[in-house]
Amino acid sequence: MPSTSAHFPWALHRTRLANGLRVVVCPDTTVPLAAVNLWYDVGSRHEVEGKHGFAHLFEHLMFEGSAHVDKGGHFAAVEGCGGDGINASTNPDRTNYYQTVPSGRLDLALWLEADRMGSLALTQETLDNQREVVKNERRQRYDNVPYGTWSEEMTALAYPAGHPYATSTIGSMEELDSAELADFTAFHETYYAPDNAVLTVVGDVDPERVVALAERYFGGIAPRGSFPQPSPDPLPARFGAGRHVTVYRDVPTPRLFLCHRAPRFGTPDGPASTVLAAVVGRGRGSRLYRELVTARNLAQSTGAFLSAWGYLNHESVLMGSCAPSEGTDPGELLDAYVAVCDRVADEGVTEAELDRVRAMLAGDWLRELSTAGGRADAIGRFTTRFGDAESIRDHLDHLLAVTTDDVRRVAREILHADNRIVLEFLPEAAEAGAGIDTDEPEAAA
Amino acid sequence: MSAHVGTRHTLVAERPTGTEPRPYRFPEVRRVTVAGGEVVGAHLPGHRLAWAKSVMESGALHEPVGLDGLARITCSLLDEGSLDRDADAFGLAVEALGAQWRIACGWETQEVGVDLPADRLTAGLDLVAEAIRRPAFTDADVERFLADHVRSLKTAWAQPGTRAQLAFRQALFGPGHRLGGVLGGTPDTAAALTADAIRAFHADRMTAPGTLAVVGDLDTIDLEALGTIAFTGATGTGRPAELAEFTGAPSTRQAIVVDRPGAVQSVLRIGHTAAPRSTPDLIAVELCAEVLGGSFGSRLNHLLREVKGYTYGAHASFGHGRRSGSFTMSAAVHTEVTAAAVVDTIAEIRRMHSDGVTADELAATRAHALGSMPINLQTPGGIGGRLIEAIVHGLPDDHVTREYAEIGSTDRAAVSRAAATHLRPDELAVVVEGDASRVVPDLEAAGFEVVRSEV
Numbered sequence: 018m019p020s021t022s023a024h025f026p027w028a029l030h031r032t033r034l035a036n037g038l039r040v041v042v043c044p045d046t047t048v049p050l051a052a053v054n055l056w057y058d059v060g061s062r063h064e065v066e067g068k069h070g071f072a073h074l075f076e077h078l079m080f081e082g083s084a085h086v087d088k089g090g091h092f093a094a095v096e097g098c099g100g101d102g103i104n105a106s107t108n109p110d111r112t113n114y115y116q117t118v119p120s121g122r123l124d125l126a127l128w129l130e131a132d133r134m135g136s137l138a139l140t141q142e143t144l145d146n147q148r149e150v151v152k153n154e155r156r157q158r159y160d161n162v163p164y165g166t167w168s169e170e171m172t173a174l175a176y177p178a179g180h181p182y183a184t185s186t187i188g189s190m191e192e193l194d195s196a197e198l199a200d201f202t203a204f205h206e207t208y209y210a211p212d213n214a215v216l217t218v219v220g221d222v223d224p225e226r227v228v229a230l231a232e233r234y235f236g237g238i239a240p241r242g243s244f245p246q247p248s249p250d251p252l253p254a255r256f257g258a259g260r261h262v263t264v265y266r267d268v269p270t271p272r273l274f275l276c277h278r279a280p281r282f283g284t285p286d287g288p289a290s291t292v293l294a295a296v297v298g299r300g301r302g303s304r305l306y307r308e309l310v311t312a313r314n315l316a317q318s319t320g321a322f323l324s325a326w327g328y329l330n331h332e333s334v335l336m337g338s339c340a341p342s343e344g345t346d347p348g349e350l351l352d353a354y355v356a357v358c359d360r361v362a363d364e365g366v367t368e369a370e371l372d373r374v375r376a377m378l379a380g381d382w383l384r385e386l387s388t389a390g391g392r393a394d395a396i397g398r399f400t401t402r403f404g405d406a407e408s409i410r411d412h413l414d415h416l417l418a419v420t421t422d423d424v425r426r427v428a429r430e431i432l433h434a435d436n437r438i439v440l441e442f443l444p445e446a447a448e449a450g451a452g453i454d455t456d457e458p459e460a461a462a
Numbered sequence: 463m464s465a466h467v468g469t470r471h472t473l474v475a476e477r478p479t480g481t482e483p484r485p486y487r488f489p490e491v492r493r494v495t496v497a498g499g500e501v502v503g504a505h506l507p508g509h510r511l512a513w514a515k516s517v518m519e520s521g522a523l524h525e526p527v528g529l530d531g532l533a534r535i536t537c538s539l540l541d542e543g544s545l546d547r548d549a550d551a552f553g554l555a556v557e558a559l560g561a562q563w564r565i566a567c568g569w570e571t572q573e574v575g576v577d578l579p580a581d582r583l584t585a586g587l588d589l590v591a592e593a594i595r596r597p598a599f600t601d602a603d604v605e606r607f608l609a610d611h612v613r614s615l616k617t618a619w620a621q622p623g624t625r626a627q628l629a630f631r632q633a634l635f636g637p638g639h640r641l642g643g644v645l646g647g648t649p650d651t652a653a654a655l656t657a658d659a660i661r662a663f664h665a666d667r668m669t670a671p672g673t674l675a676v677v678g679d680l681d682t683i684d685l686e687a688l689g690t691i692a693f694t695g696a697t698g699t700g701r702p703a704e705l706a707e708f709t710g711a712p713s714t715r716q717a718i719v720v721d722r723p724g725a726v727q728s729v730l731r732i733g734h735t736a737a738p739r740s741t742p743d744l745i746a747v748e749l750c751a752e753v754l755g756g757s758f759g760s761r762l763n764h765l766l767r768e769v770k771g772y773t774y775g776a777h778a779s780f781g782h783g784r785r786s787g788s789f790t791m792s793a794a795v796h797t798e799v800t801a802a803a804v805v806d807t808i809a810e811i812r813r814m815h816s817d818g819v820t821a822d823e824l825a826a827t828r829a830h831a832l833g834s835m836p837i838n839l840q841t842p843g844g845i846g847g848r849l850i851e852a853i854v855h856g857l858p859d860d861h862v863t864r865e866y867a868e869i870g871s872t873d874r875a876a877v878s879r880a881a882a883t884h885l886r887p888d889e890l891a892v893v894v895e896g897d898a899s900r901v902v903p904d905l906e907a908a909g910f911e912v913v914r915s916e917v
Contacts, residue, residue, distance in 0.1 A: 047508065049484050049836055085475055089768055092758040097826040099483050099833010103758070119833045121481030128478050135471040149771025153727070157774050157794045161727045163620045237472030267724065269620035270613065301541075301553025310610070311550055318610050319617075343613050373557050380560025383511050383579055388840045 024382060024413040029396070029406045030224035032231075036240045037212025040231045041396050041406045042224040045389065051220035052102075052389035053126040054115040055134075056397035059208035062109045062181030062247055062330060070151070070188015071196060073107040075204050077147040079114065080105070082138035091129050098122040102390045109182050110329040111401060117390045120221040124230055127216075131234035134214065137205045139198055148193055155187045163268040164442055168336075174262060174438050175276045175334055181247040182331060210241035215400045219393040252278065252332045255436035263441040271347045274440040275323075275337035275354070277431045282327035283402050288415040289423040290431060291325045294335050295374040296366050296424060297358065297432075298323025302373050304357050304366075305339070314342055315350045322354075329402050335431055347441060358432040365425035375417050382413045483833045486866050489845060491852075491859035492680055496689035498696060499671030502853060504845050505680040512583040512678030513564075513842035515575030516590055516692055517853050519700030520667035521568045522645050529659055530640070531647020534567040535611060536663045540574055540593040542603045549603055552589070561586050564843075567645060570702065570784045571854050572668075577843050580678055587691050595695040597664060604657040615649045622794065623729040625720045626895035629915040630731035633718055633891035634788060636709030641786055671696035675849045677842035705785055708735060712891035714808060717910035720917060721898040728800040728896025729792070732807055734889050736780050736787035739855050745868045746880035747780055749831065753823045753877075754778050754814050755791055757830060761810050762791065770806070772799045778811075780884070784855060789885065797897055801904035804892060815885040818878020831869050835862070 030042040061072045082088040095103045100118035118126045159165040169185040176183035216235070218227045256278055280286040298305045305323065309316035316322075316339045323337040341350045386392045399409040430436070490505040525532045541556065541563050543549040556563050561578035574594060576586040618624055628644050635642035643651075671693040676685060712734060722728075741747065755762040755778025766776040776793035791811070795803040819827075839845050839862075848862050858864070892910070894901055902912050 048840060049486075050840075084473055085477065089759060089764070093826065094477075096757050096759065096830040096834075098480065099829050101830070101834035101837040117837045119483035119836075121483060122833075124478035124480050128474060132473055135473045146768065146771045150767055150774060153772070153794070153796055154774040156727045156796060161622050161725055161794070163617065234474055237474070239470035269616045300557050302550065302557045306553075307550050311606070314606055314609070317613050319614050340613075340617070343609055373554060376558050376560040380562070380579060383560075384562075384577075384841075387509075387511055 022410040022414070025386070025410045027392070031406050032228045034211065034232060034236060036236065036238060038231065038235050039215045039400060040228055041215065041217045041400055042222060042227045043217070043219040043392060043396060044222060044224060045219060046221050048389055049120055049221055050117050050389050051120045051123040051126065051218055051222050052115065052117040052393040053123070053130060054113060054217045054390070054393035054397050055130055056215045056217070056401045057112045057114075057209060058213050058244070058401055059112055060108055060110045061184065061186040063208065063245070064184070066179070067192060067195065068200060069184045069192050070186070071200055071204060072112060073186050073188065074147060074151050074193065074196060075201050076105050076107045076112050077151060078137065078139060078143065078201055079133050081143040081147060083133040084136035084138065085132050086129060088138070088143055091133070094125060094129055098125055100126065107186055109186060113394060113397060115390060115394060123218065123222055123227070127230050127234045130216070131238065134209055134211065134235065135238040137202065139201055141198060144196065144198055144201065148196060151187070152190060152193055155190065159187060164266070164272055167274050167440060167442065170264070171274055171276050171336070171438065171440050174260065174440065175256075175278070180249050180331070182328060207241075208244060211235055211238050212240040212242065213244050215397045217393040217396045217400070219389040219396070249331060254278065254430055255433055256438065257435055259434050259437050261439040261441065263443060265443050265445050268442050268444055270340060270444065272340045272442045273338060273347060273351055273354070274442070276438045276440070277335040277436050279325060279333050279335045279431050281331060281333045282329050286427050287327070289419045289427040290335060291327070291416060292371065292374050292378075292419040293361070293424050293427050293431065294323045294325040295377060296370045297361055298337055300377060304361060305354065308357050309339065309350065309353055313353060315345050315353050316340060317342055347443070351439060355437070362425070362428040362432045365421055365428070368421060371419070371421060371424070378416050379413060486832070486835045486863070488848065488860060488862035491849070492685060493859070494685045494689060496686050497671065497693035499673060499689060499693035501674045501676060501685045501689040501692070502849055503676040503680050503683065503685045504849050506677055506842055506845060507679050507681065509679055509842060510580055511577065511842050512580040512676070512683070513575065513577045513846045514583060514587050514590065514674065514676045514688065515564060515573045515846060515850065516594060516672050516674050517850055518572050518574075518668055518672040519570070519670065519702060520572045520663070521570040521703065523569050523640055523703035523705065524667050525640065525663070526659070528651065529654055530643045530651035532655055532659055532663050533572060534646050535608070535655055536660050536668065537565050537567050537572050537574060539599060539604065539607055539660060540565075540597050542607055543598040543600060544592045545596040545598055546592055548598075552593070555589055559586055569641065569645070569786070573850060583678060583683060584688070584691070587688050591691050591694070594668065599657060599661050599664065601657055604660060608652070608655055612649065612652050615652055619649060622722065622725065622727065622895060625917045626729045626731045626893050628917045629718050629720050629895070630733070630790070630891055630893045632710070632915075632917070633712045633893065634708070634710045634733070634735050635786075639706055639708060641708065642710065667700075669696060670698045670700040672700060673853045675846055675853060677846045677849065708786070710735065710891070712889055714888050714890040714892060715911055716892065716913050717804065717905045718891065718893045718913050718915050719898050719902055719905070720893065720895040720915045722895050723897055723899070725797060725897045727794045727796050728894050728901055729794050730804060730807065731790060731792055731893040732804070732811075732890055733778075733788060733790040734886050734891060736782070736789045736884060738785050738787050739782035741782075743880045743884060744782065745865065745872050746876045747884050749824065749827050749869070749872060749877045750814065750819060750881045750884070751778060751780050751789075752827045752831065753819045754810065757827065761814070762807060765806055765810060766793060766795070766803055770799070772796065772803045776807070797900050800894060800896055800901040801908045804894065804905070805908050808887065808890065808892070811885055811890065812887040814881050815887045816882070818881045819874060821874055824874050824877055828869055828872070832866060835866060
């Protein structure tokens with residue numbers, strides 16, 4: 018009998034088909050919908066040298082047709098049956114595909130997803146078209162936007178060359194240009210298999226019927242058995258040396274980005290690092306906001322000051338950023354930022370600060386689960402990471418159980434001076450007269 | 463079609479059809495009048511989140527001339543300290559509830575409220591009332607906030623699209639009209655804002671009771687008590703702002719270019735003014751816009767993205783205000799194809815205007831609009847958005863349920879007639895924000911008279 022908990026009160030029905038596809042059903046009769054979500058355990062971390070960006074470009078091609086679906090037919094079929102919230106996304110860890118349909122159209126959504134899991138209709142024309150679309154996505158999100166490349170540049174500093182997380186998901190123009198049809202048929206053949214996926218259905222559905230439909234549509238797709246995995250050497254808990262890199266770009270004002278190595282999602286110190294980031298750098302009541310914005314007027318108020326990225330498979334990061342207020346020297350702001358971090362590591366945090374964060378995280382969790390689609394994606398994440406959907410029930414409990422001692426312990430490790438990379442963006446105009454930046458001690462681990 | 467199917471796989475060839483969606487009904491709406499104001503509640507039984515917002519007649523059109531952005535700044539300062547507690551303490555109080563502070567500033571009205579766990583609704587509304595009725599607006603807080611605002615506008619104005627949007631609105635409504643500006647103002651107008659202007663705007667425009675919108679389990683919520691909290695201390699009556707004549711007169715023959723040297727993409731804004739929400743053609747116009755530029759498979763996204771690869775996404779939609787409206791196509795296209803994308807866009811608008819929609823397009827669009835309604839109204843905030851629409855536009859409580867019925871009964875002739883009436887392909891403002899040195903020659907070669915905008 019499925020269990021329930023206060024923070025995840027819905028029933029979960031778990032099945033594994035003979036071909037290895039994990040099927041999780043979370044019935045909810047209060048909505049006339051079915052959210053259908055597939056998490057494939059493949060992301061940009063599986064890409065090989067010279068082929069960065071291919072996992073994401075491949076995700077685009079999954080909308081370009083399969084054995085029984087035309088180019089663009091997936092979107093057309095889902096929208097045309099009254100569905101919405103259709104999309105897919107790729108990150109370093111995984112690729113997810115999702116849509117929400119009226120519950121009477123569940124069969125159609127499952128059939129569409131099964132058809133593209135088992136087949137791919139790829140032509141040079143569709144590849145060329147989606148390559149151009151993705152290059153425009155890169156221009157729109159990275160190249161044509163002030164500071165747009167910061168995360169790409171930072172991850173290259175934070176992970177050693179060749180590490181699965183060292184490159185951006187979007188890829189470079191040169192690599193995208195070099196992509197060939199065979200790259201994508203091989204990618205599909207290698208990673209898109211029932212035993213590498215989690216199918217989650219949330220909504221006004223009958224679990225037995227969902228399993229029967231999954232069996233009908235996905236049951237004929239053969240398992241692959243094993244999947245090539247990157248196997249980087251484990252990284253030390255800290256970078257090992259602080260680092261400060263300055264770049265001059267077409268940006269309106271200076272801005273600082275900060276990166277700290279941190280535990281991955283789902284490890285014992287994962288919850289404490291999430292809470293630490295929120296105490297120090299999230300919201301109006303955070304240490305950084307109150308010190309840098311309200312009390313000393315050194316920083317602009319916008320943007321997250323510190324957040325946990327929560328990578329699933331290898332060491333993760335706590336990313337931060339701040340922008341100096343008018344007339345403030347970026348160096349002075351950085352010193353103040355670091356002083357706030359040092360104080361947390363030295364003196365710890367208060368119970369009241371934890372209570373603020375607990376309330377925020379509890380509110381977040383309610384919001385994340387408040388739609389069928391949001392709940393389905395969360396179930397896919399927990400099932401993929403921990404191998405069991407039931408693991409979702411304790412998620413908030415783990416966060417709420419973090420103590421002031423836990424926060425101080427992880428703060429000493431994560432916010433250590435030798436675990437901080439600073440990437441400073443300065444306007445190009447400031448470069449005139451500036452020498453080549455030599456303030457770059459040693460390479461990150 | 464040739465598809466790569468692993469030989470080991472068996473796929474089901476027959477596409478399932480399924481059953482029709484159940485008709486949608488908007489939640490029950492309850493109204494109470496108390497303490498000089500009205501509370502409008504929507505009933506979502508058993509939901510673990512609740513939502514409440516106060517709606518005030520204090521939009522950007524109410525701003526004194528030359529103080530563009532004053533309404534939004536005043537609204538944004540409400541949670542920066544009250545007579546009861548300072549800015550930090552107020553922020554902590556909101557966060558301690560697990561609440562998210564929600565503000566929205568429009569041309570006619572503003573909204574201030576919270577989205578939070580259902581059992582904290584009363585405490586959340588106490589904070590909303592404290593912010594609206596007893597703001598501090600201390601010199602120190604205002605000074606800090608304005609300096610921060612001016613600085614953040616520098617970043618906003620360096621983003622692609624911000625200046626295109628201003629040039630577009632100037633072309634539609636006239637540069638001297640408030641609607642010809644942007645809601646939040648410009649770096650120039652921000653420099654004119656003062657603490658005195660903020661206090662005066664609040665005193666003049668934000669002291670009336672307004673209307674309180676609430677979404678949650680109304681069987682456990684006392685709407686009268688919430689109204690008393692929200693309206694106690696209110697004085698006066700909200701009144702609509704004056705509205706001058708629009709003076710824009712765009713022509714499709716012109717291309718307005720905003721220079722962005724070195725840009726690898728051009729931001730397009732193409733469109734014209736449109737009817738306000740009260741038009742009897744509203745549903746037909748919306749269905750037409752969905753076919754033209756709303757859905758993923760819309761004509762514009764299909765052509766510009768899926769066929770030509772010019773863009774990551776192209777969209778077109780109507781915005782329906784209380785007394786004004788606009789039709790806007792937007793996309794970011796790579797520099798080399800800028801003129802070609804503009805020409806394609808105008809041709810698609812022209813084709814929709816002259817030929818209307820096909821039967822298949824309408825059937826798919828209607829099905830999508832009907833089926834997706836409950837998908838987009840799953841949360842208290844989603845429901846709340848439709849409640850606010852009823853308040854701002856004076857619509858009946860069941861307006862969403864009526865809209866659902868009207869979508870189902872709107873036929874192809876009505877949608878094609880709306881396209882012919884509400885699209886004006888010769889009166890488009892064509893705005894391009896991109897690298898002028900590269901896009902101007904192509905636009906001129908395509909027959910446009912190029913006008914440089916200095917926004």
